[in-house]
Amino acid sequence: MLSVSDAENIIFNLVQPLNTQQDTELVDLLSTGDTLLDLSPWSDGFSTRRARDAAARSADRILASQVTSELDFPHWDNSAMDGYAVRYEDVYNCNEDKPAVLEIVEEIPAGVQPKSTIQSGQAARIFTGAVMPTGTDTVVMQERTRREGNRVIILTAPKLQEFVRKRGMYYRAGEQLLPPGILLKASEIAVLAAFQCTQLKVFRRPRVAIFSTGDELVTPDKPLQPGQIVDSNRYALATLIRQSGAEPIMLGIVKDKPEALKEAIAYAIAHADIVISSGGVSVGDYDYVEQILESLGGKIHVRDIATKPGKPLTVATFENDVRPIVYFGLPGNPVAALVTFWRFVQPAIKKLSGLAQGWEPVYIKALARQELCSGGKRETYVWGQLSVKNGVYEFQPAGGLQNSGNLINLAQTNGLAVLPVGTTLIAAKEQVQVLQIGS
Numbered sequence: 001m002l003s004v005s006d007a008e009n010i011i012f013n014l015v016q017p018l019n020t021q022q023d024t025e026l027v028d029l030l031s032t033g034d035t036l037l038d039l040s041p042w043s044d045g046f047s048t049r050r051a052r053d054a055a056a057r058s059a060d061r062i063l064a065s066q067v068t069s070e071l072d073f074p075h076w077d078n079s080a081m082d083g084y085a086v087r088y089e090d091v092y093n094c095n096e097d098k099p100a101v102l103e104i105v106e107e108i109p110a111g112v113q114p115k116s117t118i119q120s121g122q123a124a125r126i127f128t129g130a131v132m133p134t135g136t137d138t139v140v141m142q143e144r145t146r147r148e149g150n151r152v153i154i155l156t157a158p159k160l161q162e163f164v165r166k167r168g169m170y171y172r173a174g175e176q177l178l179p180p181g182i183l184l185k186a187s188e189i190a191v192l193a194a195f196q197c198t199q200l201k202v203f204r205r206p207r208v209a210i211f212s213t214g215d216e217l218v219t220p221d222k223p224l225q226p227g228q229i230v231d232s233n234r235y236a237l238a239t240l241i242r243q244s245g246a247e248p249i250m251l252g253i254v255k256d257k258p259e260a261l262k263e264a265i266a267y268a269i270a271h272a273d274i275v276i277s278s279g280g281v282s283v284g285d286y287d288y289v290e291q292i293l294e295s296l297g298g299k300i301h302v303r304d305i306a307t308k309p310g311k312p313l314t315v316a317t318f319e320n321d322v323r324p325i326v327y328f329g330l331p332g333n334p335v336a337a338l339v340t341f342w343r344f345v346q347p348a349i350k351k352l353s354g355l356a357q358g359w360e361p362v363y364i365k366a367l368a369r370q371e372l373c374s375g376g377k378r379e380t381y382v383w384g385q386l387s388v389k390n391g392v393y394e395f396q397p398a399g400g401l402q403n404s405g406n407l408i409n410l411a412q413t414n415g416l417a418v419l420p421v422g423t424t425l426i427a428a429k430e431q432v433q434v435l436q437i438g439s
């Protein structure tokens with residue numbers, strides 16, 4: 001049986017990320033492919049609809065190449081305050097006893113190109129975001145002035161260039177704006193929109209084929225005959241595949257028959273980057289997965305891992321022109337299937353998807369609310385809820401039996417407390433490492 005760290009090294013090294021040349025597609029930040037209701041009476045309708053689509057289309061995709069822009073940011077010198085644009089030389093030594101008095105020759109709201117050049121003794125009324133007029137270099141905020149008709153009295157000397165956002169001070173055209181390998185979330189989309197980067201090269205979503213094995217399995221809509229149970233694994237796993245950023249290819253339920261399995265596995269490896277099955281990986285007479293993988297030329301890298309649940313996880317690869325297809329034979333027990341997914345498959349999918357960083361499992365130190373037990377021989381995962389109380393993470397194990405066949409108490413699980421090999425007990429209020437599985 002492999003240790004968890006050996007298994008993890010093997011598995012994560014088997015996964016090769018998507019290729020920045022072949023495995024990409026262009027997405028349009030302004031695509032209008034999605035139908036979204038635009039009910040805002042104040043807009044022309046069109047622009048609002050397009051802006052909403054931007055989030056729908058490019059959100060949660062991973063950049064495949066760096067983004068640069070031809071725009072400086074700010075695009076021009078502009079004011080950071082509502083106040084007065086002045087020439088520093090006119091005001092640098094003024095104070096309340098000896099104020100500077102300037103004539104206001106222009107008012108400049110945001111979005112307007114200034115008309116005048118400000119001369120000595122003059123100022124322009126200016127508002128936040130408005131373009132600085134020629135001749136000025138400094139903004140005095142309104143609160144430090146007094147207004148008298150078309151004159152402004154400057155009561156406090158500003159610093160040179162105070163409250164001026166200089167053209168290009170945040171970004172210079174041509175520099176890298178966003179690096180490849182990052183996930184596009186709201187903050188990145190704000191940047192792309194601001195810089196008018198409307199065509200984005202992103203990685204295609206990884207394709208993950210998924211099927212369940214078992215003569216006893218039926219879909220949730222079928223009446224149960226004696227001995228049958230519902231195939232719940234496939235739906236949970238498809239949800240997790242989507243949440244990991246990949247596209248599930250649903251291949252249904254496959255009988256515990258060598259020919260049926262052979263056909264399913266051969267089809268799956270021809271159509272996917274990663275293949276996931278559940279069931280049929282233990283030592284029973286009807287557990288055919290390993291044998292079929294080998295008969296199809298698969299190389300088996302992992303047969304058993306010292307974890308509980310999840311011991312019989314099987315990992316194999318099939319050679320391919322571009323990169324090996326990685327096969328995960330998850331154990332059939334419902335909790336074992338999910339735990340092995342969270343622990344090993346999710347990071348593998350994320351790594352394959354082109355994420356440069358952050359694909360590895362995330363652990364959080366938490367206080368156990370109740371004692372946690374393990375046999376001590378295998379790394380044990382206790383499922384339950386991670387929450388924050390008074391700024392401190394706490395872990396509450398799911399109530400009822402912690403048994404890999406019992407999926408009843410899985411609801412609301414967002415963490416797996418880890419009891420390493422050799423640890424049989426973590427007492428209440430002691431610290432425990434928790435694998436975060438929320439995203």
Ligand SMILES: Nc1nc2c(c(=O)[nH]1)N[C@H]1C(S)=C(S)[C@@H](COP(=O)(O)OP(=O)(O)OC[C@H]3O[C@@H](n4cnc5c(N)ncnc54)[C@H](O)[C@@H]3O)O[C@H]1N2
Nearest residue numbers: 212214230231232233279280281282287311331332333336
């Ligand atoms: N003699 C031994 N028997 C078992 C061992 C062992 O070491 N020696 N390991 C046990 C462990 S641990 C696990 S986990 C299971 C793994 O079994 P398989 O991967 O072969 O899965 P099956 O035998 O097909 O099914 C096990 C269990 O899970 C239910 N199941 C299967 N698929 C689904 C599904 N899609 N949705 C819901 N439930 C499913 C199935 O009905 C069985 O009850 O082996 C132990 N045995």
Ligand code: MOO
Nearest residue numbers: 309310311336404
């Ligand atoms: O470890 Mo099995 O994986 O008990 O359910």
Ligand SMILES: [Mg+2]
Nearest residue numbers: 280282284287
């Ligand atoms: Mg079995």
